[in-house]
Each structure stands twice: as C-alpha cells, then as structure tokens.
Amino acid sequence: MKIELNGNTLELMTGDITQQETDVIVNAANGTLMGGGGVDGAIHRAAGKDLLKECKQVREKQLNGEKLPTGKAVLTRGHNLPASYVIHTVGPVWNERVNNQEEQLADCYRNALKIASGEEASSIAFPSISTGVYSFPIELAAETAIKTIADFLSDHHFGHVTIVLFSDNDYEAYAAALKSFTND
Numbered sequence: 001m002k003i004e005l006n007g008n009t010l011e012l013m014t015g016d017i018t019q020q021e022t023d024v025i026v027n028a029a030n031g032t033l034m035g036g037g038g039v040d041g042a043i044h045r046a047a048g049k050d051l052l053k054e055c056k057q058v059r060e061k062q063l064n065g066e067k068l069p070t071g072k073a074v075l076t077r078g079h080n081l082p083a084s085y086v087i088h089t090v091g092p093v094w095n096e097r098v099n100n101q102e103e104q105l106a107d108c109y110r111n112a113l114k115i116a117s118g119e120e121a122s123s124i125a126f127p128s129i130s131t132g133v134y135s136f137p138i139e140l141a142a143e144t145a146i147k148t149i150a151d152f153l154s155d156h157h158f159g160h161v162t163i164v165l166f167s168d169n170d171y172e173a174y175a176a177a178l179k180s181f182t183n184d
C-alpha cells in the first residue's frame with residue numbers, strides 16, 4: 001500500500017529491513033546502542049562488527065558515555081548494509097500506567113526524519129518501533145507512526161518513506177491505520 005503526500009510517498013511493505021536499499025534504515029535500538037535482539041540484532045548482524053565499533057564511539061563522544069534517551073536518535077554509517085546510514089532510536093517500553101507514551105514514540109519517528117533530512121537523504125525505511133519486545137499495542141503504534149510521518153511529509157520535501165513490517169498481522173494493522181488516515 002502506498003500514498004502520495006505533498007510530492008512524497010509513504011509506503012507499507014512486509015519484509016526484512018536489513019535488505020532495504022534506501023539511503024537510511026532506522027534501528028529500534030535500546031539506550032546502550034550495544035545491539036540486542038529483534039530488529040536491532042538483525043541490523044548489527046547484517047552491518048558487521050564495524051557498526052558496533054561506531055556505536056561505541058557515538059556513546060563516548062556524542063553522548064558522553066550516557067545512554068541514548070527514549071525518543072532521541074543518532075546517526076551511524078550503514079557499513080555492510082545496502083543502506084548508507086542507520087539511524088538508531090529508542091522507543092518507549094509500553095507501560096499502561098504512563099500517559100502519552102505515544103508522544104515518545106512520535107519523537108522517535110520525528111527525530112529520525114529530521115536527522116535523515118539533515119543528511120540530505122531522500123529515502124528512509126522504518127521498522128515498527130516498540131511493538132516487539134517493548135510491547136507497545138500495535139494499533140496505537142501504527143496510528144502514531146502514520147500520523148507523525150504524514151505530518152512531517154506534509155511540511156517537507158523529503159522523498160520516499162517505507163515502513164517495513166515483519167509479519168502479515170503487523171502489515172494489516174498499519175494498513176488499517178493508513179486507510180483511516182486517508183479517509184479522515
């Protein structure tokens with residue numbers, strides 16, 4: 001499924017984000033930037049050991065040894081990936097007692113898009129941030145991702161945004177959110 005917005009495109013597909021030949025792919029990292037399971041592990045495996053080395057440098061130099069806070073994003077090269085760059089962002093861990101967690105999730109998408117624009121990238125692929133181990137409800141995550149990306153595209157000439165879903169169920173949730181967005 002694909003829509004056009006202000007001369008940009010927003011597309012949903014199923015697949016493996018590590019195979020995407022976009023300028024940038026986004027990693028749903030954890031604050032340590034030292035790799036992990038899920039999409040983070042897959043990206044580090046496909047990019048090779050130099051990605052971890054660069055992440056260590058980012059921690060030391062850009063973050064003064066601190067963890068990357070939730071909602072923030074940092075840039076590295078793509079190393080052995082087809083993508084030139086990886087933007088690492090930390091999604092919120094779902095907690096039903098916390099209000100407005102979708103704002104933190106929206107920050108992930110917004111900050112990644114801002115960094116990508118600054119690098120003059122014109123294509124970016126996102127995974128479904130926070131809906132794996134971090135347990136964010138898929139419908140709310142899909143609605144938040146689509147609204148945030150669409151808001152950004154309606155204000156910027158960026159190019160092409162793809163959301164790469166890892167299962168048919170996830171794809172259906174994002175497709176439903178995109179349909180209700182376009183019908184509004």
Ligand code: ADP
Nearest residue numbers: 016017028038039042129130131132133134166
């Ligand atoms: P989080 O910790 O942010 O929840 P996860 O990596 O656990 O991150 O999951 C985020 C989403 O990424 C999940 O929907 C998961 O199925 C998906 N995923 C895992 N591997 C890949 C991959 N290679 N390409 C695209 N999506 C992936």
